[in-house]
Amino acid sequence: MKIVPEKASTIASDFDFLNLVLFIASAFFTVAIVGVMLYFAFRYRRRSNEDLDKTPRIYGNHILEIIWTAIPTVVVIFIAWWGIVLREKMFAVDSDHITVFVNSWKWAWEFRYETGKKSSGKDAVLVVPVNKPVKLILTSKDVIHSLFIPAVRVKQDAVPGSYKYMTFTPTRIGEYPIFCTEYCGTQHSTMMAKLRVVSQEEFDVWVNYVETDEGPSAELGKKLYSELGCNACHSLDGSRLVGPSFKGLYGSERELSDGSIVVADDAYILESIQYPLKKLVAGYPPAMPAYSLKDEEYLGLLSFIKEVTFGKDQGEELVSILLDEDKVPEDDALLQPEQRGARLVQQKGCVACHSLDGSQLVGPSFKGAWGSTREFTDDSTGKVDEEYVRESIYEPNKRIVKGYLPAMPSYQGQLSEEQINDIIEFLKSLK
Amino acid sequence: MAESVYSKVGGRGAPPVYHHIDPINAYHAAKFGMWLFLATEILLFSVLFTAFAIYNWAYFESFQHAATKLDWKLGGLNTLILLFSSCTAAIAVYKAQINDNQGVVKNFTVSFICGLAFLVIKYFEYSAKYRHGYFPGTELWNSAEFSTQYKNYFGLYYVMTGLHALHVLIGMGVLLWVIFLARRERFSEKYYTPVELAALYWHLVDLIWIFLFPLLYLID
Amino acid sequence: MGAADYQVDEKGHLEKNNYLNCEKGLKSWLFTIDHKRIALLYLGAMILFFLVGGLAAVLIRLHLWSSDSKLLSPDMYNVLFTLHGVLMIFLFIVPGIPAVLGNFLLPLMIGAKDVAFPRLNLFSFWIYLLGALIGFIGLLDPVWLVSKIKGSAIGTWMPLDTGWTFYTPYSTSTGAGSGWGTIIMTFAAFVLGFSSILTGLNFIVTIHRLRAPGLTWFKLPVFVWSLYATSIIQVLATPVVGITLLLLIAEKVLGVGIFDPEKGGDPILYQHFFWFYSHPVVYIMVLPAFGIIGEIIPIFSRKPIFGYSAVVFSSVGIAAVSFIVWAHHMYTAGMSPFSQAFFSATTFGVAIPTAIKVFNWVSTMYKGAISFEAPMLYAMAFVFLFMIAGTTGIFLATLGLDIFYHDTYFVVAHFHYTIQGGAVIGLIAGLHLWFPKITGKMYNKKLAIFAFWLIFIGFNVTFLPQFILGVQGMPRRYAFYIPEFEPMHRLSTIGMFFNAIGYTLALLNLALSWVFSKEKAPANPYKALGLEWQAPSPPPHDNFINTPIVTVGRYDYGKPLEDLGLKGGVSG
Structure with missing residues (x-):
């Protein structure tokens, strides 16, 4: 049985150290004082009733009083100072951090990232990259909740109507429980979530895979800025x-x-x-x-x-991450289908002829290809759908897009059915 | 048996006999106890003052504006009424000290009537607020344009003046009881504790209003 | 009634015409203005609440035996810990020592015949009962029950499930008590607080004006000093509850945003108000227990209390500091760093006077002639338990550490060490010590010591594992928990059995000894100094047959140092 939870953040060792120092000091004082008391109890136990009035009438001792006022005073001033310093360190936000917005309600957590990625509900997971400071901004929709991650030693109340923050830097890859520690009713004890600390690469892939069809957050904001009429009172040019x-x-x-x-x-x-x-x-x-x-x-x-x-350069484009070999995890099973597709188009060398950014190489670009209507060399037209993609991989020259050469070899036998599906998913994501 | 166990009521003008405390000590104890009680009353209101200060700071503009909706003339009139009633209450204590029970009755009756007048004026103020819609449950109050800040101001206004009015009512009850005792010639230079305590309480009621009036009515 | 009417035997026992039997009949009890009888009325009511609250605790701990226990539904679990907290805090331990032992002993200790305002004292008791009644109404969701009887009930029965802290907006939005639960409970807290105010006011005036001739301030018993400090807190802190109530009602009825963020209020403001009252209340619970320990140790060590003035000033010091530490309950609520540092620093200010007290108690035993009767055992246990309570309190006061420990089992264990290990043990110790004075009988000493060991061992086995749970990160108020926490919870539940049996046995021993014991207690069974031991056991209605005059100091045990050939001159 472990007494102290795992150390999964930079602050954990500072915390545990102060905790240990205090424990030793407390144990020392408790054992010393109770020891003295027990010693007195034994040494000066009443042996007979004749002892009753032979005790010395000692009223006190000023020097002792001063000593045992001074010692605790010094000790507690020191500890108080240390505690304040530790708290400062706990809540000091590194300028280079990722921000996660935490919302809470009866009885679930929601974690939202700036990419629009969101994880919420009973199985909510707070995914963070290892060794990168995280800043959580917390609020609540109904009553007060409190986000507590024992492994990183921090906790912060989520108060409706205001935004509080907490921060930590995870140091160890793994999964750790998250509790709600402010009593919030029936399901309070099952209002849990998980902290999952992953490698930076894995995080980048995860956080950029956004299921919803909303555009990036900032675009929505830009739309609202004019729709709500913010622009009437707040300029953008200073x-x-x-x-x-x-x-x-x-x-x-x-x-x-x-x-x-x-x-x-x-x-x-x-x-x-x-x-x-x-x-x-x-x-x-x-x-x-x-x-x-x-x-x-x-x-x-x-x-x-x-x-x-x-400026706009915040947040990397999906494609560049998908294509950066070093950032993609080794294990295919960890990936989303389109991520596997992205890896395939690279490994098989498709990208030599098909660009991902819309530029024209030997073949048509993959960007925006999915769902578009193409005109072929035989003057017929067709939609880029599953059937067409599959056909183009197995029999590339059957239908050739106007303006391109019949240069592509057949990949029949080189790609499995699943792999083709992955590539299709990838193309979809490049819409 | 019984007479030694419980205290006796003294005769006309004489202090009650207690089994556990002599009359002079009883007078000082009662007065000391009353002051402690008044201290808790002041604390009670100071919490409200704190809440008001916090929200006045947070919603400064709205509070300033909302304060203009109060009728400072009626509030001022009430202030004068209470000041006057405090005056007669003080005179009543003096009358008791010179054995004039009728004087106590007269002066406390004036204080009592002043209290009543205060409540009547307060009633008119409240009903005017109701007509204008600055009252919970009215159409205006429930509409969206009546902002939470306004609700906050008026809510605190009703809580503070309402609690104060409750104190006026309690104070009037106490006055009535002392008037009843004075009619039975219970007080003298030797025993006037209830008169003095009732007057102290009435002064407190007055004092709290002196703080409430500028805070609520005059902040614009 | 003159001195001749009292037939005190040579040992000081008063068989007839004592306060217990000078008047008969239910009415003579319910409308008594005798401080001693009022104390017993309080004791009876409080023990009832203690047993109900204790039963709730037993159920809670049984439920927590396994991590996914089906014994209670989560709602029922929440209701039970609310019931446990409300009963134990507001109805049992806040009035606790002052209302029972304080009421009984204060006039006896200062040589008075009664408190300054005996009728007010009775009034306090009745509004205490009224507050308790309102509290039960608030807990039990009466609106639903009434509509059920009428046949128009909507939804399900939901007793109050807010926890004893009633944090908004949960407390104002939960369906418990058909939405009125929290307001009724706050009203109950206010009525109970009013009872506290009146008792405190009564005590302060009594101490100021009714001391026996010769009993100057610095000859007062330390227990009286601790009651004085307690009373000041009661008088100053309680009005805040009243206003909190008023604001809650304003929010509910007038729709004014005070605490509810949806209406423009601030939920943290509620916490400030709540703790401004409820933190000083912790010292209302425990300060009188300090006083009791300060009385017991000199008696059984036959020594003057060491450093009398240090002990007295530390009581007053704790009372003063208690008003500026409240926000240490709110480190994680998002206050400014400066406020957090301020409240952390002030909280450490409590540690110093508390440490001084412990040092002085232990030093009192030095060169004593110590006997180990039940009260002394409780007092020594108190020192041990309070060392743990105090040192773990240091962990919680430390800003950076409390961020982690806040709302975990570490806090649960800490406050049970302070309140049960401190206040309740102090109360039980005091009940044993003054039992012969109160009842005129003697309790069974062997059984008392056996019960003591059950309580002591049971208590530690229950709550020490909870510190470990806290360190592991187990949050409080959890009906279910992750399996890793199970071993410590099981140990804790086992300890609970011993603890519960111990308390039952100790109380039964006292109750049965009172009814059945034939042993007549003398006026002064411990050969103690102090005025209350000069009164017969049990005392007559007026406490003393002749007005006592203080000639010998309350703590002047043993021989002067000069007589022993030692160097004198040390003084407190």
């Missing part, structure tokens, strides 16, 4: 309208109407959309109405504001 400009907003320091300073981080921006008047920037009127949007819409706006600040 000019002053009714409200502060979005230009350079993210990460900047803001002075509020009450004189305090906050950093416009994720939590601040999300909160300001929902509760605009809570933290009002100095010099601006309290004119903004509160917006009640869907989760992905809040995050979309946030991504958009970030994009305005940092």
Whole structure:
């Protein structure tokens, strides 16, 4: 039986060390004091009733009082300081981190990534890359929950109506339990999730595989920016309208109407959309109405504001990741079908003739091919569907797209039925 | 048996006889106890003041604006009424100390009537709020344009003034009881503890209003 | 009634005309204004609540025997731990020592005939019962039960399941009590708090004005000092509950956003208000127990209490600091780092006076003539248990560590060590010590010691494993848990049996000895100093037959140092 949970984050050893020091100190003082008490009890036990009034009438000792006031005082000041330092370290956010948005409700967790990737429900998994700082931004839809990951030694309440954060840097690949530690009703004890720490490569593949057909978060945000009329008050170019400009907003320091300073981080921006008047920037009127949007819409706006600040180069394109040999895990079984397809088109050398970015090589590009209608050399037309792709791999020259040469060899016998399916999935993902 | 176990009520103008405490000590004990009780009352209201301060800070503009919806003239009139009633309550204590039970009756009756007047004016204020729709359950209150900040302000307004009105009611009950005792000539220079305690309580009721009035009515 | 009416035997036993039998009939009990009888009324009511709360604990621990236990449904489990917490905290241990032993002993210890306001004292008891009644109504979902009787019930019966902390917005959104459970419970807490305020106010005035001639402030018993400190907390902290209640009602009825984020409120504000009251309440529970231990150790060691003024000032110090530590319950709620550091630092401020107390208790035993009767065993157990409670408290006060330990079994174990190992053990120790004074009988000493060992061993076996569970990361209030935690839970459940049997045995021993024992207790069975031992056992209605005058110090045991040929001059 393990007493201390696994150490799976950078802070874990700091935590365990302080914990151990305190344990030793506590054990020492307890054993010493109780030991002295038991010794006195034995040494000065009443032997006969004649002892009753022979005890010395000692009222106290000032020097002893001073000593045993001073010693605990010094000890606790030291421990208090250490505890505060440890907490600072626990919550210090590294500038190079990935952000995960955590939402919670009775009784499940939801983890959303900036790519739009989402994991939620009873089997929610918080997937993070090893050795990379993670910042979680937490909120709740109904009552207070609390995200607790014993293996990384941190915990933070998720409070409805506000955004709190926690951070950690996982150091060990593996799976660890996540608990809810703020009592929330019937299923409180089964409101669990998993922390899965994986390699950076595996993470990149996982996080970029987005099932939903929503576009990237920032595009949704851009759409909302004009649809909701944010643009009436918030400029993108730094000019002053009714409200502060979005230009350079993210990460900047803001002075509020009450004189305090906050950093416009994720939590601040999300909160300001929902509760605009809570933290009002100095010099601006309290004119903004509160917006009640869907989760992905809040995050979309946030991504958009970030994009305005940092430019568009955030987040790598799906294709480049799929094609980077080093970043793809060895084991095919771990991959999604289209990821296996991506690997195949590389291994079989398809990419020598078929580009992935739309440029014209010997053959037509794979990009946008799926579902499109092609004109063939025999003047007939056809849709790029499963049947056509399969035919083109087995009998490449049967129908040739106009403007291209009949240069492709047949892959009959070289690719299994499953592999072809994988390639089809890959083509679909390149739409 | 019984007479040694329980205290006796003293005769006309004489302090009650207690088995466990002498009359002078009983007077000081009662007054000390009353002050402690008043301290808890002040704490009770100070929590509300804290809540008000927090939300006033958070929703400064809305609170400023909402405060203009209150009628400061009626509030001011109520302030004057309570100040006056405090005055007569203080005089009643003096009357008791000079053996004038009728004086206690007269002055406390004035205080009592002032309390009643205060509540009547409060009633008019509340019903005016209701007509304007600044009251829970009205159409305006439930509509979307009545912001949560406004609800917050008016909610705190009703909680604070309502709790204060409850104290006025309790204070009036206490006054009535002392008036009843004074009519029976119970007080004298030797024994006027209930008069003094009732007056102390009434002063507290007054004092709390003195804080509530500028906070709620005059912040714009 | 004059001195001649009392026939005290040579040992100080008063058979007739004592406070227990000077008046007869139910009415003479229910409407008594005698502080001693009121103390017994409290004791009776509290033991009832203790047994019900204890039964809930037994069921909880039985359920936790296995990780996926089917004994209770999760809802029932939640209801039971709420019931356990509410009964044990609000109805049992908060009034606990002050209402029973404080009421009984305070006038006796200061040589008074009663408390300053005897009628107010009775009134406090009745509103305590009223509060208890309201509490039960709140717990049991009366709205549903009534509609069930009428035949118009909707949904299922759902008693209160919020836990004793009633955190919003869960507590205001749960269907328990048909939506009114939390408000009724807060009302109950306020009524109970009002009872506390009045008792505290009564005690403060009594201590100020009714001390016997010659009993100056620094001759007061340490137990009286601890009651004084407790009373101050009761008077100052309780009004906050009243307002919290009012704001909850305003939110529910007026729709004002105070705590509910959907209405523009802040749920964390509720936690601030709640803990501003409920943290000082922890010291209301445990400070009087400190006082009791400070009385027991000198009596059975035959030594003056070591460092009297240090012990007294540490009580007052703890009371003062208790008001500025409340937010240490909220380290993970997302307060600013500065507030967290501030509350962590103040919390450590509690550790110092507590440590001083422990050192002084142990030093009192030095060169004593120690006898090991049940109260002394309880007192020594208290020192041991409180060392564990205190040192684990240091873990929880340490900011970085509490981020992990918050809301885990480590906290559960810690507060059971402070409250059960501290306050309850203190209460039981005090009941044993003053049993002859209260009842005029003597308890069975062998059985008392046997029960003590059952409680002591059972308690440690129950709660030490829970520290380990906490270190492993087991969250509290879990009806089910992952199988890794099972061994420690099983050990804990086994310990619970011994603990439960121990308490039952100890209480039965006291109750049966009172009814059946033929042994007449003398006025002063321990040859102790102190005014309460000068009164006959049991005392008459007016406590003392003649007004006592303080001539010898309460703790002046043994011989002056000069008489022993030792160097004198050391003083407290």
